[in-house]
Amino acid sequence: MKTNSLEQLGFNSNIYSTHSQLNREEWARVIAEHKERYLVQNEEGTFEAEIMGHLRFTAEDRTDFPMVGDWVQIMPFDEGKALIQQVLYRQNILKRQAIGKDGEAQYIASNIDKAFIVFSANRDFNLNRVERFVVLCYDANITPLLILSKADLVSQEDLHEMQLQILERFPELEVLTTKIDDEACIQELKLKIEQDKTYCFLGSSGVGKSTLVNLLLGEDKMLTLEIGTGTNRGKHTTTHRELSVMKDGGVLIDNPGMREVGMTSSSDAMEDAFPLIMELSEQCKFSDCTHQHEKGCAVIEAVHEGEISEEAYENFLKLNREQEHYASSEADKRKKGKSLAKMVKTVKQHKERF
Template sequence: MTRDYSKFSLGGAPAPRPALSPLQALGWQPFFSAQIDADDMQAHPPVRVTAVHRSGLAVRGDGIEAVLPPDAEVTVGDWLLYDAERPGASRLLDRKSLIQRRAAGHEVRQQLIAANIETAFIVTSCNADFNVARLERYLALAFEAGIDPVILLTKADMAEDVADYVDQATAISDRVPVVALDARGDAPRKKLAPWTKPGRTVAFLGSSGVGKSTLTNALAGGDLIETQGIREDDAKGRHTTTHRELHVIAGGPVVLDTPGMREIQLSDAADGIAAVFADIEALTTRCRFRDCAHETEPGCAVKAAIEAGDLDPDRLTRWRKLAAEELHNSESIAERRAREKGFARHVKRVVNEKPNRR
């Protein structure tokens, strides 16, 4: 039997991994290359959207840096096939994942947050910013998008009882790792190493002032992003980051830094909510009645769990609220889409029926 020595090097040290190509360093994967052939890739090289501005889309590729015309259907993290002659015609590739929410304010529409993220770090601080209900919303966004979430508890060095914050965060879902750390220094690179390998794409999501930009700087080993402190009286942060942007860390991951989102309205996220509240969803299947409202019905497994001390009634309240909000928002957006489609059909019919003018 011939022994394979390719995995060994002089001195017994493992052979170094081959360097990533420029596209791989930007997060390019077989999922995307499977969507195109070699000729198409040669004629229209892939570029990734690194930032979205009102004036256009900033993109990067292998030896390419350009600004494309604005496009409401494209978001940060998307991959496009770059058309140098007609930049606005650059084709959007299918996404591996998409984070979206109902747009803030009264406008009824979906807002695209980021695409093709592999790990979402949900960041909160061990202070007045910590809020279980907000964490559940972020986790629902991540689960709905098919992204692996990790809860990061920052400012752990300043908290009197870090274990209490860890316990509260861990209780939300047994599918979500919880990491407590100081966002400064070497701790982020060491503790987040399992999720921040070269070529992977990760995102820091959370309120302003929790350390998202500081974490990005720590992974980069320098000051990529300007940071500011928080107000000590209420732990509220200042908006250092003003737009979503991808940062390519040399020898590390692609990092999405985001502004703090004051409002997280969920829509089209029923599966994500079910994943966060998997314990309650499991209990509902054991109720005597299929349409049990978990209030006064006999044989309700949810009420029995509360009476036995196995389910926190506050968690049930948050589940009800989030599920009702998601249903309302999803129906509102669906109605708007139907109305727009109906209007488009009406316009098309009027145009087709209009007599030709000479």
């Protein structure tokens, strides 16, 4: 694996200023993770890394451990091996609710500037699902950009209709289309990538994320598999998250396909994703309006008048319920954790006394 400068990996003076007492060789970026074993890279090379014992034993939850995209402090101890001493810099975290685990989050990657949300125009385009990814991005203060891949596999009329639906539902969302073996589409996408920024690819399996990453990198780094013509379904071609650097600058993170996109979002993310509904909610008769059955609800009235589509309204209610359920489950887990910690402390004090 080639070596990149810290700047090519996304390093800048703002990041350095957070721990300016460290030498450059102590800084590294996490480029891959495999069950608490990591690959980190800096100007000295790429290292297989593990976290130091004190970091493992003082960690309170998953956020205290490194993740792909993090800047960490390392201590090389053998050829190609290093210990991770601490997480140095993490501006944001992209996350979703862990599948089948209430109140738990799955952390996707960190320090991301923009997310490319990829949907295949010929098979999995769904506005409600787009909305879920958009909310995830807004929750992490990440700018989303929608890519409709394989646009040459649908008619121009169908593609135009998709674009109109997107514009109506997400008027501020930037949209690009890509076609198979169309170099002009890749060049247009490259123009969206800045040298010192980090970009991640999100979407279902088989929508073409890894193919796009390979084309941007100029090499077949990510495994891709063809889609079966019978089922028209994608396969999990990316099995882990990996960070790569483009030849002309720009950092890319490919992710495994997501079948489920559970919400962990804050109220601010919902406001960003549903600006019209949030604006109208201020006109509701009751300040605690749930926008479901109350008389004098400006949101319900807008739905009846056709100002808000029924589909967007129903998806808003569903995502809001998921967000509230996650927040409630997370609060219960924190409460139980505090109670357990208090009990352990009491037992320890009792033993010391006797």
